Amino acid sequence: MKKLLLSLVVLATLNACTTKETKNADATATATTQDPQTGTFTSLDEKSAKVKELLEAYAKNDTMVGHNLYVDTVQVLDLHANNQEGPNDATKVNPGGRSGQLLGDTFVHTLNTSITVTTGPNAIKTFVFANGDVITGYWGTLVGVGRYTKARNTVPLHLLIYWKGDKIVKMYRMWDPAPLKAEIAASQKK
Numbered sequence: 001m002k003k004l005l006l007s008l009v010v011l012a013t014l015n016a017c018t019t020k021e022t023k024n025a026d027a028t029a030t031a032t033t034q035d036p037q038t039g040t041f042t043s044l045d046e047k048s049a050k051v052k053e054l055l056e057a058y059a060k061n062d063t064m065v066g067h068n069l070y071v072d073t074v075q076v077l078d079l080h081a082n083n084q085e086g087p088n089d090a091t092k093v094n095p096g097g098r099s100g101q102l103l104g105d106t107f108v109h110t111l112n113t114s115i116t117v118t119t120g121p122n123a124i125k126t127f128v129f130a131n132g133d134v135i136t137g138y139w140g141t142l143v144g145v146g147r148y149t150k151a152r153n154t155v156p157l158h159l160l161i162y163w164k165g166d167k168i169v170k171m172y173r174m175w176d177p178a179p180l181k182a183e184i185a186a187s188q189k190k
């Protein structure tokens with residue numbers, strides 16, 4: 001009797017160890033069909049590398065990388081205080097598309113010197129969603145020395161960059177405009 005019971009336990013254990021569990025795969029498949037915003041992320045992809053190149057070029061006041069990556073009609077939305085409009089408080093789209101964006105980038109360099117950006121590990125990630133959307137996120141810091149105030153300006157900068165193919169079509173930016181506003185005010189005193 002003991003041998004029969006032991007044989008059944010061993011047989012049940014072997015069966016349990018060789019049967020594939022589908023519960024997690026089924027749950028993931030269900031979640032994907034219910035939530036198109038699921039997907040994967042990486043920092044070792046071509047888009048993350050392009051964003052790093054874009055940020056490093058920005059720090060050097062080199063607009064060619066941006067000119068090559070942005071579509072003419074790129075939408076740039078700055079998520080900071082009092083930059084919303086309409087009944088739903090939607091963030092305003094900055095005017096000018098690519099040329100407006102590059103002009104704004106150059107303007108920051110007229111107000112600051114020695115600009116650097118952090119691009120270290122975990123600063124840039126690209127998200128590939130189940131619905132096909134591709135968005136690169138950046139979480140870092142922009143540092144510069146004010147040309148007029150001589151203050152060291154350290155600004156946390158967060159970006160969400162939306163891609164269509166190999167071009168940037170939209171960018172959300174979240175940053176503190178106070179140091180830039182202080183430099184603009186100081187430049188007017190001369």
